[in-house]
Amino acid sequence: MDYELPEELRMLKETLRRFVDREIIPIERDAYEGHQLKPEVRVSLENKAKDLGLWMFDVPEEYGGMGMNLLARCVVWEEMGRTIAIPTRGGHIFGPSVSPILYFLNDEQKEKYLHPVLKGEKKCAFAQTEPDAGGDPGGMRSTAVRDGDHYVINGNKRFITGADKADFFQLQAATDRSKGSRGGISTFLIDAGTPGLELVRYQQMMMDDRPWEISMQDVRVPVENMIGEEGEGFKFGQAWITAGRMRHAARGIGVAERCMEMAGSYTNQRETFGKKLSERQAVQFAMVDAWMDTKMLRLLVYNVAARADAGEDIRYESYMAKIKGDEHAFKVCDQTMQVHGGIGLTTDLPIEKMWRDSRSMVITEGPPEILRMVIARAFYREYGD
Ligand SMILES: Cc1cc2nc3c(=O)[nH]c(=O)nc-3n(C[C@H](O)[C@H](O)[C@H](O)COP(=O)(O)OP(=O)(O)OC[C@H]3O[C@@H](n4cnc5c(N)ncnc54)[C@H](O)[C@@H]3O)c2cc1C
Incomplete structure (x- = not known):
């Protein structure tokens, strides 16, 4: 039984420790403009992340990333946790923020949604939480009703991080409310700007996050934009x-x-x-x-x-x-x-x-x-x- 990190991860940890101590901590209190990381600081940190050889460390190799295992990723998260300059949620400095849900897409969906995210051409947001269903998503009230080759989605979402910058949403809605999280929820890919999908307002928080409230009124989504099968959303x-x-x-x-x-x-x-x-x-x-x-x-x-x-x-x-x-x-x-x-x-x-x-x-x-x-x-x- 080995309680020590393997040699290569010990070295990674030391490198990151030096990086955070020398390059990030000295600028951390000036890194933000209001609640956002200054664009020039983000670019500089991203360039340093590339120099360190850690670009897309959390993306699988088959998608052009480093495919680091969970232990290695934990080492990175641990060391980056020592500074307040790195945004606590979303928007990290090691490459595009890729939701692991996107790896479940079929080939056609990957072409349209995953690959542009990997190339930094598109951003996505994850929309599950609602005013009446957060910790218990099974109680969600947004519904998706099949109408020919579309689903029609109605409801409201709350606390959606990055909704204002998202090119598309991975949005969950109930396809069968009686089943709740046990087969009643489906996930859809919805392009920003789809008629009926509106950003209502952002929420001021005690942290830097500004998550959004979204309303959906008769939002029509093609059937082929469902991720997996109906009821697999959770x-x-x-x-x-x-x-x-x-x-x-x-x-x-x-x-x-x-x-x-x-x-x-x-x-x-x-x-x-x-x-x-x-x-x-x-x-x-x-x-x-x-x-x-x-x-x-x-x-x-x-x-x-x-x-x-x-x-x-x-x-x-x-x-x-x-x-x-x-x-x-x-x-x-x-x-x-x-x-x-x-x-x-x-x-x-x-x-x-x-x-x-x-x-x-x-x-x-x-x-x-x-x-x-x-x-x-x-x-x-x-x-x-
Ligand atoms: C900054 C921020 C960003 C977020 N980003 C996203 C996002 O991008 N996408 C998204 O979908 N959601 C997002 N969320 C939503 C977040 O995941 C939910 O706020 C969280 O899951 C809690 O849900 P809730 O606020 O509805 O609390 P509730 O589920 O209403 O729970 C309230 C409190 O009740 C207590 N409680 C709940 N259930 C029980 C129980 N069974 N027994 C005892 N006590 C209990 C807990 O103390 C809990 O804190 C974000 C939230 C924040 C604040």
């Missing part, structure tokens, strides 16, 4: 979300690492009542707990990722990793803010942004209560007799 959403959960977890390690670097260094200098903060047991215990839990999180993430790469089903463990990663990251951010006192609340330091981003990550792509509810089923199968 399956494709899940394919995206499993890798996404591991990204949350791995990012959490990076956030915790950066926070410990800041908190360790600050508490070892700052004095109150004639002593360094690092000499106070209350502070020491908080630091040690952060360190122990980060080590445990890293073992969990690497183990689950390696098992996925070996072909094992990691569904429940990926849920556990997401819960642990997001909750740990937020806890360590909060603790780091606390030991910094007032300076921790300023925008001079990255802590407040990491804190806001990490809080939001606990909710998106599966809140912990819903994940625990699903894990409970596995628990009682294992221990319930």
